[in-house]
Amino acid sequence: MPDIVSIKIDNVEVRAPAGANLLQVARDNGFDIPGLCYHPKVSVTGACRLCIVKIAGRPGMVPACTVQATDGLVVTAFDEELESMRRMLIDLLLSEHNCDCMTCESAGNCELQDLAYRYSLDNRSRKFAARERVLPEPDTSSPVLAYDPSKCIVCARCIKGCEEVQGKGVLSFANRGLETIVTAGLGEWATSECDGCGECVQLCPTGAIIEKLPELPPRSWEVEKIQTTCSYCGVGCQLEMWVKDNKVIKVRGAEAVPNYGSTCIKGRFGHTYIDKFDRLTTPLIRRNGKLEPATWDEALSLVKENLLKIKQEHGPDAIAGLASANCTNEENYLFQKFMRASVGTNNVDHCARLCHA
Ligand code: SF4
Ligand code: SF4
Ligand code: SF4
Ligand code: FES
Known part of the structure; x- marks a missing residue:
């Protein structure tokens, strides 16, 4: 098998390493195929089906994130049928989602919201009525983060990030069907083995897992995002500081070497000392x-x-x-x-x- 393979996507010839993830290859070459459960840092889940494409010689539609690049693949990434199916899938996700964007902290920084906008799924054009889900109250027991099951799309990115990136395996799914939720340890974040690294916050595509901040944060479009180097230790993690009025509101890991979005609990959550009135500023x-x-x-x-x-x-x-x-x-x-x-x-x-x- 050649090391580099040639693929056709919507009649454009692209080259990619053999075995590369087809969704990633397509995105790297400018094809903005939607997808919510795929993240390059974790193994493929194939849950949301939004990245469906057609591949010549194969029946039906296949999620691109589950396909490896092989020589001669002929892929259709966008046509009316695929786009209509994607629209329906997002509509279904929204039908079981607490669409609380007006007051949601993640508004403006939410992949689901972006897709609802991209596919013009406003209240009037949605075909699927809201489905009743019996869900537990948000788990706010962790000192640094909060999980709201009503905003969870069950994509597994958090579970896989905790297991595969951080090697901790704190999270898993509980319950079945519409009632499926993410659970920490034996059912509560505070008593689980979670050490508060925030990898799950970083990877969550919606507002289901968010930072617990000392005060209500400004809207995401009001902040300036500044990349800097964490000063807690010598690893040199790259951080994205969300700053408003010269004040650090929250910290996300920057998708850059050496940490690619990951941080420890101190880098991500230990920033409030910056503005503490009793901080030592002189010997x-x-x-x-x-x-x-x-x-x-x-x-x-x-x-x-x-x-x-x-x-x-x-x-x-x-x-x-x-x-x-x-x-x-x-x-x-x-x-x-x-x-x-x-x-x-x-x-x-x-x-x-x-x-x-
Ligand atoms: S998680 Fe996203 S889609 Fe859901 S309420 Fe928040 S901003 Fe809206
Ligand atoms: S904060 Fe870190 S350790 Fe805790 S559940 Fe999230 S990924 Fe796992
Ligand atoms: S909490 Fe977020 S990352 Fe985890 S399954 Fe739900 S939507 Fe996905
Ligand atoms: S991104 Fe491919 S199935 Fe979710």
Whole structure:
């Protein structure tokens, strides 16, 4: 089999690695085939059927995300029949969805909403009446996220992200048919093994799993999205900060190296300290039992004075240094050099041993 294969999509010849996912190949070549359950980070589910295409020589319509690229495939991505079927599938999804877009935090950042708009599925043109589902109340027990079953399209992206990307396997489906929901652990997020990494939030195509934020966030189109490097540790994850009025509202993982959207709990949720009124912004020196603001020169002189005093009185091994993962590798290198060469001790450690190991 050739390494690179040639495929025809809507009469356009495209080349792709043999075995590549057909939906991804089509999208990479500008064919905007819809699809809600597919995500390049997780294995194929083939649940939503929105990515249906026709393949010459095969009967009916097949979900493109379940097809591997082979030489000579002739694919129809768009025709009236396919588009009408996709429209019907979205209509069906909406018939069992709590279409609460007016007050939904995900409005403007929701793949289902985008598709409803793209296929002009307004209230009057929907063919399927809302279907009654008996669902539990939203699970808000996690300290960092909330799950609303009424906005869940049962695509499995969260379950697979938790299992395949994070290796945790906290989530699964519970119940059957219209009542199917995502459940954490034995039924409650708070008592599950969830560590709050937020991979499920990142991968959810709707507003079913969202961050728990300290205050009602602005609408998604009101924020400026700024890519930056997480400062919590040396991995250098790329973050997308959602900023309004110079305030970080929430954080999503940026789809870039090295993390491709994933983060740990601190990178994604530990940003509220930025605006905390009691955040330290200047060194403090304890004078007469009371911490008082000082300049960096004053603080560093005091540290130097006391380090020399301890070394003279008790020897260098009476001193230990704990470095921070907030610093760069180069800064940590300098720190251990300082401890070993200047202070004269090997008592040097790093907080990564506690929280990043
Ligand atoms: S999840 Fe999406 S479609 Fe559902 S209410 Fe929220 S914005 Fe609307
Ligand atoms: S936050 Fe992370 S660990 Fe918790 S359920 Fe979501 S993906 Fe799994
Ligand atoms: S919570 Fe979101 S990602 Fe998970 S199954 Fe429901 S819609 Fe899909
Ligand atoms: S994206 Fe292919 S079936 Fe859902």
